Amino acid sequence: MVLPVLALAGDEYSGSNTFMLGVALGIYGATQALLQIPFGLLSDRFGRKPLIVIGLILFAAGSVIAASADTVAGLIIGRALQGAGAIAGVIMAMVSDLTTLENRTKAMASIGASIGVAFALALIVGPWISSYSVMGFSGVRLLFAVTVVLSLAGMLILFFAIPSVSSLQQKTTQVSLQQLRIVGANKQCVLLYFGVFVLHYVLMASFLVVPLLLEQADILRADHSWVYLGVMLSSFVVMVPLMIVSEKMGIVKQSLLATIALLTAAIIAMLWLYHLAWGIIACLVAFFIAFNYLEANLPSLLSKILPPENKGAGSGLFATCQFLGAALGGVVGGGLYQQWGLAATLFSTAVLLSAWFFVATGMTIPVRAKQVR
Template sequence: MSSSVMNKTERKVTFSLAGVFAMRMLGLFMILPVLTVYGDQLIGATPALLGLAMGAYGVTQAILQIPFGFLSDRVGRKPIIFAGLILLMLGSIVAANSESVYGVIIGRALQGAGAVASAIMALVSDLTREEQRTKAMALIGMSIGLSFCIAMVAGPLVTQWWGLTGLFSFNGLLALIAMVLVWRVPTPVQQLQHRDTFPVISEIRQVLANTDLLRLDLGIFVLHFVLMALFVALPLALERLAGLPREQHWWVYLITLLSSFVAMLPFIILAEKKRKLKPVFLGALCLLIISLVSMLWSSNHFTGLLLNIFLFFMAFNWLEASLPSMVSKLAPAGRKGTAIGIYSTCQFLGAALGGIAGGLVYQRYGFTGVISMAALVAVIWWVISWSMTTPPYLTTLMVNLKPVNDQSVADVSAALSAIHGVQEVVVIAEEQSAYLKVDRARLDMQALQAFELKA
């Protein structure tokens, strides 16, 4: 932890892999605001099948993202990432050349099969120093959020100009650009196997037994369930109920996303700096529910619908940004990678089932049915979250130890635990590492750095 500045290689790795994440997620997200309004051109299209097409990527993503991560240990990070991006490109080509909704469903499932998030994060860990890793992960997280915002605007514009065929072809081009970015990244000399990045199979049961983490897993499941269900119905409501032509949808998302992002910033500061995380979390969830319920009465009124879209995105953006941070705070030392792996799987399952359920409900009950379902699911989440433990304001750190053996683990653990601000220590002898949960506001950084030098 001796340097606070990234070196040239770390900057290249971080920005290149952030670009890979952004290209990949941009392609997957761009379909959300357009599929149901343009998908009626596809042979055999029904709301239920279009919902399945929207959520299909989440099914394969949820199934394959952890196995792809483990496979990258065996054959290398970059080969797995290239393979995943090739699947993304193939899925885009299949969907672009399909005249039927079934071809688009197959294409979307192939797109999701390129589940390389774990492998990318592992490559970041291999090529950055511990003291720069959190910064690198944060920049990648920002790239994902930015790609979502761009996708909501770019999706309607690209589809307006070139149709669904052009949109999926553009997805394939993004996958190709991502491959070029991966090619620019150095191949790691040594692959790290540490528990802040990777799930540990033997610890999945213990993590699933943690009720506070389970609440957050349910939370990200519900959040993406609601998002996907909403985007089955919302574009159709803008066009058919509020009377806004599909060619103009892009500016609705531009205005509401930008303004909601600015509006949520004070609440991020309040939650983190003022340590009001739980009340702000429950407040954001209330706002999400209010925006959904209000949509039931504003769907025929453009101004009211616009306001509620703004409120929805304000709550969604805050929750999307804060839930991973809460998982990191609550995950026991040495089990963060396992906790994040389970959390990510729940996220993709939520997206899959949200699209599927949204399509089925819309086909039978229309806009009102979808929004009522989404609001009900969000209310259940709020009730379950009411009794959650306030997440501790702790950060995970990893300390490299050389040498350490089974006999010296207790001594190393005791020495680290004695450092002011260290709340929890787990020493893994086979990894020559210690995982700490620390309160950065109280941490004696000089003592920790001195320990590292001696270790």
């Protein structure tokens, strides 16, 4: 929810500039990346649920700090603590624990799709919620207050709706240095890790620019939610059939390359159409057709490659690369914007996407689950 709003909130925090706002966006990914594997190792020893609870508590505490911050330094501290609740890898490992080998690919694809849907809803409701004032909270601060409530709701769901994982089930997803070396040395895994790194760098860097482009195109801040609603609905109309058709026809690799190319084209087009409202909206539709497809399919592809005994290690590295990309997207993207303007930020995303397209041509997409040796 913060992503489409924070770039416009510089006047709400003292000491703020584009680079510092980029740090505030990126620091969340940095602490997430740093703690994903330690959280996974600890969850193997102490159980999935206790570590998820700790992560949610840290996230809620960070939200409280960010909601009460008046300076950009306080905002950064709050965001860092939010990111310290690094439970993405633990959750993916728990899903592996609770599903059979036959259903695991579907479960991972469902996670990817649910993340896409949640992200879409967050884009839509974030600007809308930030336009209100509730109990002294308004703007971005209100969004952080809402995330406190959502953290508590997550704990209730965890305790009352999610089955516990036995120690016997957890043995199939324990992480060791040997397993990290195995998945880290596998070319297909590495290509997916690089892909998710680039994808989230692009997302974070782009959204230092996109909200400002909407304003420059004379789209009022209060109308941004409607823009994102139309964009996301349009993108899902194309993306969902694309997922189904590419899987049924066995053209997953071709679809992967096509969506990377589409994402690159959307970024480049923004540089030319930034002054036109319809142009920016059209670019955003293309952007999210590609982004949502890739976000949903990369975890599914990883689950096809990794065997059960390496799920924990593979999931941990995947989440680490994802959040590292988000971290650098915020920090590097903000720094480029501060020094050379929005064109430099967008150009950096296009360069990385071009590199991803090039290396992705060498990917081998498995038809059925295969083991990494």
